[in-house]
Each structure stands twice: as C-alpha cells, then as structure tokens.
Amino acid sequence: MRKKNLAAFSIAVIALALFLTFETAFILSAQDIDGDSILEKIDRNLSPESFEAYRKLVNIEPNGRTKEFVLYTVKKGTDKVAALFLSPASEKGRSTLRLDDNMWLYIPNVAKPIRITSLQSVVGGVFNNSDILRLDYAVEYSVERTEDVDGEYILHCKARTRTVAYDRLTIRVEKKRLLPIQIDCMTEAGMLIKRLSLKEVKDFGGGIVRPSVIETESPLYEGYKSAMIFANIKAREFKDEVFTLTFIPQLDSLRR
Amino acid sequence: MVKCPMDLSSAKPMESEKRRYAWFLGFLFLGLFFFSVVASSQEEEFEFDVDAFTRKAFSVGGYVEFRPSLFWLNQDSAFYRLKYYDQDQRKTLEEGYVALLADLSYRKGIFEALLEPYLDWTVSAFESDAEATIFQGYLSLKPSPSLTVYAGKKTLRWGKGYAWSPTALVERQKNPNEPDLAREGYWMITSDYTKSFEGVLKTFSFTPVIIPVSQSVNSTSGKKDGLNFAGKIYLLFLDTDIDLVVLTGKSQSTRFGLDFSRNLRSNWEVHGEIAVLRDLERSYVANDGRIQKEIFDATTYLLGMRYLSEAETTYILEYYHNGIGFGSSEMQAFYSFVDGAYQRYLLQVDESLLKEGAGLTSYSGFTPMADYLFLRIMQKDPFGILYLTPAVTAIVNLSDGSASWAPELTYKGFTNFELRLKAAILSGKSREEFREKRNRSRLELRVRYFF
Numbered sequence: 001m002r003k004k005n006l007a008a009f010s011i012a013v014i015a016l017a018l019f020l021t022f023e024t025a026f027i028l029s030a031q032d033i034d035g036d037s038i039l040e041k042i043d044r045n046l047s048p049e050s051f052e053a054y055r056k057l058v059n060i061e062p063n064g065r066t067k068e069f070v071l072y073t074v075k076k077g078t079d080k081v082a083a084l085f086l087s088p089a090s091e092k093g094r095s096t097l098r099l100d101d102n103m104w105l106y107i108p109n110v111a112k113p114i115r116i117t118s119l120q121s122v123v124g125g126v127f128n129n130s131d132i133l134r135l136d137y138a139v140e141y142s143v144e145r146t147e148d149v150d151g152e153y154i155l156h157c158k159a160r161t162r163t164v165a166y167d168r169l170t171i172r173v174e175k176k177r178l179l180p181i182q183i184d185c186m187t188e189a190g191m192l193i194k195r196l197s198l199k200e201v202k203d204f205g206g207g208i209v210r211p212s213v214i215e216t217e218s219p220l221y222e223g224y225k226s227a228m229i230f231a232n233i234k235a236r237e238f239k240d241e242v243f244t245l246t247f248i249p250q251l252d253s254l255r256r
Numbered sequence: 257m258v259k260c261p262m263d264l265s266s267a268k269p270m271e272s273e274k275r276r277y278a279w280f281l282g283f284l285f286l287g288l289f290f291f292s293v294v295a296s297s298q299e300e301e302f303e304f305d306v307d308a309f310t311r312k313a314f315s316v317g318g319y320v321e322f323r324p325s326l327f328w329l330n331q332d333s334a335f336y337r338l339k340y341y342d343q344d345q346r347k348t349l350e351e352g353y354v355a356l357l358a359d360l361s362y363r364k365g366i367f368e369a370l371l372e373p374y375l376d377w378t379v380s381a382f383e384s385d386a387e388a389t390i391f392q393g394y395l396s397l398k399p400s401p402s403l404t405v406y407a408g409k410k411t412l413r414w415g416k417g418y419a420w421s422p423t424a425l426v427e428r429q430k431n432p433n434e435p436d437l438a439r440e441g442y443w444m445i446t447s448d449y450t451k452s453f454e455g456v457l458k459t460f461s462f463t464p465v466i467i468p469v470s471q472s473v474n475s476t477s478g479k480k481d482g483l484n485f486a487g488k489i490y491l492l493f494l495d496t497d498i499d500l501v502v503l504t505g506k507s508q509s510t511r512f513g514l515d516f517s518r519n520l521r522s523n524w525e526v527h528g529e530i531a532v533l534r535d536l537e538r539s540y541v542a543n544d545g546r547i548q549k550e551i552f553d554a555t556t557y558l559l560g561m562r563y564l565s566e567a568e569t570t571y572i573l574e575y576y577h578n579g580i581g582f583g584s585s586e587m588q589a590f591y592s593f594v595d596g597a598y599q600r601y602l603l604q605v606d607e608s609l610l611k612e613g614a615g616l617t618s619y620s621g622f623t624p625m626a627d628y629l630f631l632r633i634m635q636k637d638p639f640g641i642l643y644l645t646p647a648v649t650a651i652v653n654l655s656d657g658s659a660s661w662a663p664e665l666t667y668k669g670f671t672n673f674e675l676r677l678k679a680a681i682l683s684g685k686s687r688e689e690f691r692e693k694r695n696r697s698r699l700e701l702r703v704r705y706f707f
Binding site: 054056058059061065067068070072086087088089090092093099100101102107108109110111112114115117118120121124125162163213221222224227229231232238239240241242243244245246247250252253255256 | 302304306309311317319359363368398400401402404411412413414415418435436437438448450451452458459461463490492495497517518519521522523525562564568570636637640642643668669671672673674704706707
C-alpha cells in the first residue's frame with residue numbers, strides 16, 4: 001500500500017511539476033510577445049514596403065444605394081504614398097499625395113495641389129484620407145499592450161504622434177497567419193470612431209496573401225457602410241521623385 | 257394532465273414530427289436559397305473587374321454643363337449703364353448657358369499628347385454668343401519622373417491662395433467667385449525638373465517657361481511682340497511648400513514673388529503670397545474727369561488659412577491687398593465719369609464716353625479695389641446626408657464696406673452628376689463697388705454631367 005501511495009504521490013508531483021513548467025512557460029511566452037514586432041509583421045503581410053495596387057471603394061447608404069470609386073495606389077518606404085482616381089468620371093484624374101504627415105489633393109480643373117488633412121474625406125462616406133493614404137501601422141502606432149486570446153492576438157496600439165487620424169487602435173490579429181481580422185479606431189478617450197473588418201483572404205501572387213476586402217462601419221455614420229476591395233497588389237520600386245507635388249498630375253503615367 | 261413519453265411515440269405524434277421535419281427542411285432550403293441569393297448578391301456588390309481599368313493609349317473625358325441663371329439687374333449702377341445703355345431697360349434677365357469641356361489624350365511610352373477644347377453658348381435677352389476655345393493642347397515627353405518637357409498651350413497654376421493668387425504670373429485672372437473653374441492656358445515651352453532628398457529639404461523643383469507673344473499667339477499676355485521668360489523654384493522645406501517665381505521679357509514688365517503653405521496642425525493650414533510688379537501701365541480716370549495713363553510699381557500680397565473643425569466644417573479665410581487696385585477717391589472719379597457719360601448719352605445720344613469707360617478694363621475686373629476679405633464656410637454631409645455640401649462665400653471690400661454673399665448647395669450623390677444651386681446677393685450703398693455691379697443678385701442652377 002505504501003509503495004502504491006508513494007508511486008501515486010510521485011506521479012502527482014511529476015504531473016504538478018510538468019503543469020507548472022508548461023503554465024509558467026505559457027505565461028512567460030504571453031508576457032514575452034513583442035507587440036511592435038507583430039505589428040511590423042502585419043504590415044509586411046498586408047503589403048510589400050513598396051508596391052502598386054488597385055482599390056475599389058464602395059459607399060453603401062442606408063437605403064442600399066451605392067457609389068463606387070476606383071483608385072490606383074503607389075507606396076514607397078515608410079512615408080510616401082499616392083493615389084489616383086480612375087473612376088467615376090466625375091473624380092477621374094484627382095490625385096492625393098502623402099509625404100510623411102503632409103497631404104495634398106490635386107484636382108485636374110483646379111490644376112493646383114492644395115493641402116488637405118487626414119480627417120477629411122476626398123470621397124465622402126466612412127473612409128477618410130488617412131484610410132486611403134495609409135502608411136504602415138508600425139510607423140504611426142506603437143503597441144502598448146498585447147493579449148493572447150483563443151488563437152488571436154489583441155494589440156492595443158497608441159499613436160506615436162498627434163498628427164494621425166485616430167489616437168488609439170485595437171487590432172484583432174489571426175495568430176496563425178498574422179493577419180488583422182478587425183481594427184477598432186478610437187479617440188484618446190476610447191470612443192469608437194470606426195470599425196474595420198478585414199475579410200476574404202486571397203493570394204495575390206508574389207507571396208502576398210492578405211484580406212482582399214475591408215468593410216467599415218462607424219457610429220458617426222449610422223446605417224452607412226463602406227468597403228475597400230483590393231486587386232493587383234504587386235511589389236514595385238519607384239523613384240522618390242514620383243512622390244512630389246510636381247509629379248502628382250502625372251501619376252497615371254506609372255500605370256502599365 | 258401530463259402526457260407520458262410513450263404518448264410521444266404514438267402514430268399521430270410521429271406524423272406531426274414528420275410534418276415538423278418537413279417544415280424544418282423547407283425552411284432550411286428556403287434559408288439556404290435566401291442566403292445563397294444574399295451571399296451571391298453581396299459578392300456581386302464587392303466584385304472588382306480590375307481589367308476594365310487597364311491603361312489605354314487613347315482616353316476621352318470631360319463634362320457637359322447646363323446653367324440657367326436669373327439676374328436681378330440694377331439699372332442705376334455704373335456697370336449696367338456701361339454695358340446695356342443702348343438695350344431695352346430690364347429689371348430681370350434670364351440667361352441660359354451650355355458648355356462642353358473635353359479632355360482628349362494619347363499616351364505612348366514617354367510621349368503624351370493632350371487636347372482640351374472648350375465650347376460654350378450663352379443666350380439671354382441681351383446676347384447670344386457661342387465660342388470655341390482650346391484651353392490646353394500640348395505635347396509632352398517624360399523621360400523620367402524627374403523630368404518632363406511640354407510644348408504647346410498649357411495652363412500653369414502658381415500660387416497658394418484660394419480666391420486670389422498674386423504669384424500666378426503666367427495665367428489668366430482668377431474669378432474669386434469661382435476660383436475652381438478651368439481656365440484657358442498660354443502657348444509656351446516649359447519643363448519640370450524635380451529632385452527629392454532626405455532631411456529638412458525634401459523636394460526641389462525647377463520650372464523654366466518660355467512664352468512667345470505676337471498678334472496671333474498669346475496676344476492678351478503683353479503688348480509688344482517678343483519672347484518672355486518665367487521660372488518657378490519649388491521647395492518642400494521643413495514641411496513647408498515654398499515657391500519663388502519670376503517673369504520678365506519684351507512683352508511683360510518684370511515681376512517676381514514668393515508664396516508658402518504649411519500645416520500648423522493637421523487640420524489647420526496657413527498660406528501667403530507676395531508679388532512685386534514693376535513698371536505697370538494702366539489707364540485711369542483722374543480727379544478732373546479725364547482719362548490718363550500712368551506707369552507705376554506695385555506690391556500685392558495675400559494671407560490666408562484653411563481650417564477643418566471636428567464637425568467637418570471647412571473655413572477658408574483670406575486677406576488680399578491688391579497693389580494695383582484703386583483707392584476710394586479713384587473709384588469715385590470713375591463713377592462720376594460714368595454718370596457724366598450716361599447723361600451725355602441721354603441728352604446728346606453721344607455714346608463715345610460710355611465706350612471709353614467700358615474700355616477701362618482695370619475698373620471692370622473682379623476685385624478692382626485695394627483691400628478685400630474672403631471667407632468661405634463649407635459643411636460636409638450635414639444631417640447625415642452624404643455627398644451634400646452647403647457652403648456660403650463672402651467677399652467684402654474693406655475699402656468701402658460693400659460685399660457679395662453667396663450661399664450654395666452642392667450635391668454629388670448621383671454618379672457622374674454634380675448639381676449646384678447658388679445665389680449671390682450684393683450689398684452696399686450707391687457708389688460702392690458691389691452696389692455698382694450690373695446686378696443686385698443672382699440665382700443659378702448648375703448641372704454638370706461627367707463622361
């Protein structure tokens with residue numbers, strides 16, 4: 001009996017030791033998660049550092065009526081992005097340029113770039129200029145806290161400067177592929193401004209596997225919805241001079 | 257009474273169970289069908305045929321505009337008398353305006369050809385006038401993003417001001433009531449050379465321009481035939497847009513200037529312009545009522561800001577000092593001249609002085625006096641109505657206190673249509689600028705269809 005008890009006690013101690021070891025390891029690994037490096041990986045999974053892409057923006061009104069815009073976008077490095085409207089005809093030729101925190105809008109008839117702000121929207125609807133001319137998340141945000149919940153990371157991000165459109169982001173990330181599932185954009189006080197839902201993961205070729213649709217809703221636009229659909233995302237290098245006020249009227253010449 | 261479980265396995269409950277099962281399957285299939293319909297329709301909603309947007313060598317675009325207007329005329333004003341002294345006297349004037357601006361381009365490799373014809377037709381009780389103009393028409397070569405060379409008729413838009421641009425040395429006068437309108441360019445050879453850097457100076461651009469003037473080319477750009485030279489240096493320095501501009505040559509007196517634009521905060525932009533104009537020549541009405549010529553130097557400047565509030569209201573405010581503008585006493589002399597000329601026409605049917613007055617174009621410009629304030633307030637999507645933008649624009653003449661007030665409603669909710677209802681009410685006393693315009697107020701509907 002004593003031997004049996006001793007064996008049972010030994011098994012229990014080993015099991016407890018193993019449990020404590022794994023549990024400690026799990027807690028340590030959760031504490032060791034580097035949110036900023038996850039954010040950087042998310043950025044690279046969403047797009048190469050320099051790329052070109054086509055996007056369709058769809059504004060959906062509460063009565064179901066839609067209005068669509070098609071844009072050609074180019075980005076280089078961490079601080080340069082430009083977009084050209086291809087459709088509808090009323091917006092064709094409009095271009096937007098972002099160089100770090102500076103943003104400009106070029107309208108063909110006006111033929112003069114004017115400075116715009118990240119909170120404005122050149123298309124109307126829930127998407128604003130900073131959504132359309134987005135730089136890498138890791139450039140604009142740092143991760144304050146990371147949670148590890150049921151196959152997902154939850155990244156609680158804070159803006160690095162006050163010039164960005166949203167003070168705080170909460171990003172739900174699919175752990176396996178490190179792709180964002182949902183992004184809540186909030187004010188400093190934590191008030192929800194808009195929610196982005198990233199859907200329909202697609203292989204764009206060249207190693208780019210990412211959500212192809214971003215749906216947006218905002219409590220500020222009750223009943224309205226916007227969606228951004230991606231196509232032809234390709235890694236491509238550009239000269240710095242592409243991202244200048246002089247070149248902005250000529251963005252279309254980059255399209256092949 | 258509580259039924260025992262055995263009751264549930266009796267024949268009748270089995271039938272009702274089958275019926276329920278059948279209903280369930282029916283709902284399931286209906287649900288699946290409905291879901292598939294909704295899902296397929298949602299997929300259609302987010303379909304993106306990117307091949308439809310492949311770049312083509314030929315491209316055609318532009319817009320057609322219809323603009324009926326109603327003017328409430330001011331028969332006692334100086335400019336009504338100068339313009340309509342020999343017409344039937346009317347209190348109101350209905351005007352129809354139709355225009356087509358087309359944009360035709362051909363691109364192959366580094367080569368591009370662009371043609372922008374503008375056709376318009378104005379019809380009213382006073383006139384019926386059709387015009388065809390080439391706004392732009394040029395060939396360009398882009399060997400690299402750093403360098404582009406243009407030859408032909410081109411519009412250059414220099415300056416940072418919204419309503420006025422003192423540094424816009426190579427363009428036709430901007431209408432502060434409609435600063436966003438497309439305008440005709442000049443024939444020229446020009447190029448853009450750009451270089452980007454890391455550091456406080458991010459961009460450097462140089463734009464040299466050669467503008468020929470003769471009786472058949474750019475005839476409104478100067479009096480003497482010959483070549484004129486202009487240039488612009490653009491810098492993005494310390495996150496500030498800075499332009500240095502110059503124009504000189506045989507047809508134009510020398511002019512130079514500087515402008516800047518910068519964001520103080522992400523929602524608050526400030527801008528300014530200053531231009532020095534040498535040896536300007538103009539005709540004016542002297543205090544003794546005679547028309548004289550003078551040659552003078554002038555400094556024109558503008559300070560402005562653009563602010564976006566949290567409620568998405570945009571405010572554009574600009575102060576403009578027009579160095580070539582007239583003072584109050586000079587304008588009074590002009591109004592007295594027109595009064596006298598009109599009396600002479602009534603008494604002696606002599607229209608010569610009225611014709612002379614109409615030829616004094618310095619007085620008939622958009623803002624002919626010295627100091628103005630411009631304010632435009634725009635509200636995006638008010639009351640949750642997407643694509644609707646109400647706005648009001650005020651131009652106040654600080655020299656005499658008269659003003660133009662223009663409320664408007666713009667709606668862009670229908671794809672490729674833009675609808676705008678705009679009114680303009682001019683306030684002021686007799687012998688003040690806006691009171692002496694040909695109309696007291698105006699109402700217009702502008703419909704544009706883009707293709």
